[in-house]
Amino acid sequence: MLPPDAHPWVTSGEQDRERPRHVHIVIMGCGRVGSSLARALERRGHSVAVIDINADSFRRLGPDFHGRTIKGVGFDKKVLVSAGIKQADGFAAVSSGDNSNILAARVVRETFGIDNVVARIYDQGRAEVYERLGIPSVATVRWAADQVLRRLVPEGSExxxxxxxxxxxxxxxxxxxxxxxxxxxxxxxxxxxxxxxxxxxxxxxxxxxxxxxxxxxxxxxxxxxxxxxxxxxxxxxxxxxx
CATH class of the missing domain: 3.30.70.1450 (Regulator of K+ conductance, C-terminal domain)
Structure with a gap:
């Protein structure tokens, strides 16, 4: 597994070019959705950092999770830097609050220049508005962990x-x-x-x-x-x- 501060790489050679690229993903929210997404990414060999304001939430990741866990809010720039956002290839805001998810997504895109961002939005109407403004979102009615996973890491699909x-x-x-x-x-x-x-x-x-x-x-x-x-x-x- 790559360390959280490593840059993505693609190996050379015909066989290696067929392998999925290893990336670093930062996730805000360690509820059922965030923890499932983190474990799925790690199983694919990617490095993961998970942010949550409640440290007890990290128990959902299980004893086999080897990524970073950072206590804090995902729109705090210092917390994001601790999670390796400067080297990240993607960011998922999947906490339980629409406002927090949108704010975090905007900070990541506008401050750190990460384009590969997904925000979970409970309000379908708001989700469509934010997507028109250039903030990709996934509303609850059409949401599942594998959909966010495919948005963040299109390669290696089932x-x-x-x-x-x-x-x-x-x-x-x-x-x-x-x-x-x-x-x-x-x-x-x-x-x-x-x-x-x-x-x-x-x-x-x-x-x-x-x-x-x-x-x-x-x-x-x-x-x-x-x-x-x-x-x-x-x-x-x-x-x-x-």
Missing amino acids: PEWRDAAGTVRLLRLGAHDGWVGRRIGDIETAIRSKVPFLSRFGQGLVPDAATLLQDGDTLFVAAGNDDVSRIESVLAAPPPRH
């Missing part, structure tokens, strides 16, 4: 469905912010696979080639086993410049 022979699967993936505003047809060309449907604000949508990807969309991609690593790598990076 298949949503697999055929009986085990040769074809349906992947549920997030995409790098650089793909927002791109046509689904262009995305399909880039990944060389079909996107039969996507999820937007908790509702399914069958796109056509001209449908534009919006912030917060979840892509469902049909893929063969040999194509998974390539597709994940393409979507985890910004679109290539031509």
